[in-house]
Amino acid sequence: MKTIPLTTLACTLTAAVLMAASSLATAQTTAPKAAKPAAASKKEAAAKNKPPVSASRTQLKSTAKNVAAGIEAAEAAMTPAELVIAERVHVGSLPCELGASVNLTQDDKAPGYFDLQGKNFKYRMFPVATTTGAIRLEDQKAGAVWLQLANKSMLMNQKLGIRLADECMSPTQVAMAEVLKRNPPPSVLDAPKPNVIAAEPPLPAPTAQ
Secondary structure, X not given: OOOOOHHHHXXXXXXXXXXXXXXXXXXXXXXXXXXXXXXXXXXXXXXXXOOOHHHHHHHHHHHHHHHHXXXXXXXXXXXXXHHHHHHOOOOEEEEOHHHOEEEEEEOOOOOOOEEEEEOOEEEEEEXXXXXXXXXXXXXXXXXXXXXXXXXXXXXXXOOOXXXXXXXXXXXXXXXXXXXXXXXXXXXXXXXXXXXXXXXXXXXXXXOOO
């Protein structure tokens, strides 16, 4: 029987161990590489199904523009009578009582509409016809009413039931207020009494001669 030297046997076993280790390392290295394409394909599929961000933003901007255009079109529908009322509205910075003030400006892009601003409020107003002849502007959504008389203006909030500003005056109203102070209009209670013509006394009867 032929005897194998120990050195040769040791070399053979070492080579076998090295080959096994090399095969195991190769298998571990190639396994993740095979899994990567599958993960990448899932990401690509998700990206394809996701809607483009730019398209959704463009759609939102387009919708907002359409809404704004609709509002402007609705505001442009002003009757001739309302436009006549709007021409009589006093605009500008109007001082009010107790040191308050309001700023009333006309919207040049929407004739007949006004922006009224003051401390802690801002209203979008339009004229409303009245039977008394007073100038009336309203913000129906907020419940605000602006009344312009000959000598003063006032702002009320009908929803809250309060008066937000009073004794607001433009230069024209200040002049009218001075005129009314010097020549106050007659009161209903001071109406002149009807003249009563006293009856003449009867003539005395003729005496007998």
